[in-house]
Amino acid sequence: MKFTDSATVVDLENLSAFLSEMNSLPEYHIGYCGTNQEEIYNTIIKDPELLKSFIIVKKGEKIISALGYDFYDETIELWGPFIREEYNTEMTTTLWAKMLTKLPKEVKYILGYCNEKNFKCITWLVDKKFDLSGKHTVLQIDPQSHKDSAGFHLLKDEYFKDFVVLHNNLFPNTYYTGMQILNKLDDNNAVLVETIDSSLVGYAFVTQDSLKNGNVxxxxxxxxxxxxxxxxxxxxxxxDWFKLKKSREVILSVNANNTQAxxxxxxxxFTIKDEMCSYRFKLEK
Ligand SMILES: CC(C)(COP(=O)(O)OP(=O)(O)OC[C@H]1O[C@@H](n2cnc3c(N)ncnc32)[C@H](O)[C@@H]1OP(=O)(O)O)[C@@H](O)C(=O)NCCC(=O)NCCS
Incomplete structure (x- = not known):
C-alpha cells in the first residue's frame, strides 16, 4: 500500500476517474463531489488547493482509497474518504492522521456529507467522533418532460426589501442570507415570486450551473x-424557468423531516434520488 500525501496534476486523470466511478454508486457516494469525470477533473484543476488536499492510497497502480477537502472560511468539506476495498482501520486511521497534519491553520470545522448507504464513510466519521448534524432527502425531476405550466414572475426591485425579510424569517440560520441571494442574481440565478394584492407571499430561488444542472x-x-x-x-x-433554460435535471435537497416540503x-x-447524512467535527485548538 502506497500513500501519496498531496496529489499533483500527474495524478488527476486517474484520480478523477476513480472519484467518478466510486461516487456514482450510493454505497460510496459523497455529496460534495460530482459523478461526471470531466466535471470532477475541471473542478479540481481549477482549484490547486483542492488538488493538493488529496491523499491517495494505491495498491500497485490501482487507487484503493482517496480523501480530499474543499476549504472555505473556517470550514472544510470532505471529498471522501472513498474506500474501495474492505474497511481497513489501520489505513483509514492513517488517512485521518495525514489529513489533520496538512489542514490550513484557520480550520475550525470539518464537514462530512455522505449517502446513508455509504456505510464505510459513516463508520469512519463515527469512529473519528463526528456528530450527526442532519439528514437530507435529495429529489430530482426532468424539467423537459414536466407537463404542468404555471408561468413565473421574476423578483422586481420594488420587492427586494420584502424578499430579504421573508427569506431571513423563513431561513434564519442558512447558508445564504436574503441580501447574499440578491447579490447573486443574474441570468442563471433567479428569484421567482408570487404576490397577492401587491404583497410578496412566496418565492423560489433557482439556479443553473454551467453544465445545465438546475437547483431549487x-x-x-x-x-x-x-x-x-x-x-x-x-x-x-x-x-417553467428551468425548461426555458434548457436544464437537464433539477435537483433539490431538503431536511428529511420537512414533510410539508x-x-x-x-x-x-419530483422523485427521491438519495438520502444523505451530514456530519460535523469541531477541531479543538
Ligand atoms: C414547503 C412550503 C413552501 C409549501 O408551500 P405551500 O404554499 O404551503 O404549499 P401548497 O399549499 O402549494 O401545498 C402543496 C402540497 O404541499 C404539501 N403540503 C403543503 N403544506 C403541507 C402541510 N402542512 N402538511 C403536509 N403537506 C403539506 C401537500 O402535498 C400539498 O398538496 P395538497 O394541498 O394537495 O395536500 C411552505 O410550507 C413553506 O414555506 N415552508 C417553510 C419553508 C420551507 O421549509 N421550504 C422548503 C425547504 S427549502
Missing part, C-alpha cells in the same frame, strides 16, 4: 399564506 435552493411561502396552493404554483413556475415536491413530480 430555496422555496418559501409566508406562513399566513401557506397551504393555499402557492408553493405548488411557485414550483410549477420554477420548472417533501409532499409538495412529490406532488409536483
Amino acid at each position: 435552493e430555496f422555496i418559501g411561502v409566508n406562513p399566513r399564506y401557506q397551504k393555499k396552493g402557492i408553493g405548488y404554483k411557485l414550483m410549477n413556475g420554477a420548472l 417533501i409532499n409538495l415536491y412529490k406532488k409536483v413530480g
Whole structure:
C-alpha cells in the first residue's frame, strides 16, 4: 500500500476517474463531489488547493482509497474518504492522521456529507467522533418532460426589501442570507415570486450551473399564506424557468423531516434520488 500525501496534476486523470466511478454508486457516494469525470477533473484543476488536499492510497497502480477537502472560511468539506476495498482501520486511521497534519491553520470545522448507504464513510466519521448534524432527502425531476405550466414572475426591485425579510424569517440560520441571494442574481440565478394584492407571499430561488444542472435552493411561502396552493404554483413556475433554460435535471435537497416540503415536491413530480447524512467535527485548538 502506497500513500501519496498531496496529489499533483500527474495524478488527476486517474484520480478523477476513480472519484467518478466510486461516487456514482450510493454505497460510496459523497455529496460534495460530482459523478461526471470531466466535471470532477475541471473542478479540481481549477482549484490547486483542492488538488493538493488529496491523499491517495494505491495498491500497485490501482487507487484503493482517496480523501480530499474543499476549504472555505473556517470550514472544510470532505471529498471522501472513498474506500474501495474492505474497511481497513489501520489505513483509514492513517488517512485521518495525514489529513489533520496538512489542514490550513484557520480550520475550525470539518464537514462530512455522505449517502446513508455509504456505510464505510459513516463508520469512519463515527469512529473519528463526528456528530450527526442532519439528514437530507435529495429529489430530482426532468424539467423537459414536466407537463404542468404555471408561468413565473421574476423578483422586481420594488420587492427586494420584502424578499430579504421573508427569506431571513423563513431561513434564519442558512447558508445564504436574503441580501447574499440578491447579490447573486443574474441570468442563471433567479428569484421567482408570487404576490397577492401587491404583497410578496412566496418565492423560489433557482439556479443553473454551467453544465445545465438546475437547483431549487430555496422555496418559501409566508406562513399566513401557506397551504393555499402557492408553493405548488411557485414550483410549477420554477420548472417553467428551468425548461426555458434548457436544464437537464433539477435537483433539490431538503431536511428529511420537512414533510410539508417533501409532499409538495412529490406532488409536483419530483422523485427521491438519495438520502444523505451530514456530519460535523469541531477541531479543538
Ligand atoms: C414547503 C412550503 C413552501 C409549501 O408551500 P405551500 O404554499 O404551503 O404549499 P401548497 O399549499 O402549494 O401545498 C402543496 C402540497 O404541499 C404539501 N403540503 C403543503 N403544506 C403541507 C402541510 N402542512 N402538511 C403536509 N403537506 C403539506 C401537500 O402535498 C400539498 O398538496 P395538497 O394541498 O394537495 O395536500 C411552505 O410550507 C413553506 O414555506 N415552508 C417553510 C419553508 C420551507 O421549509 N421550504 C422548503 C425547504 S427549502
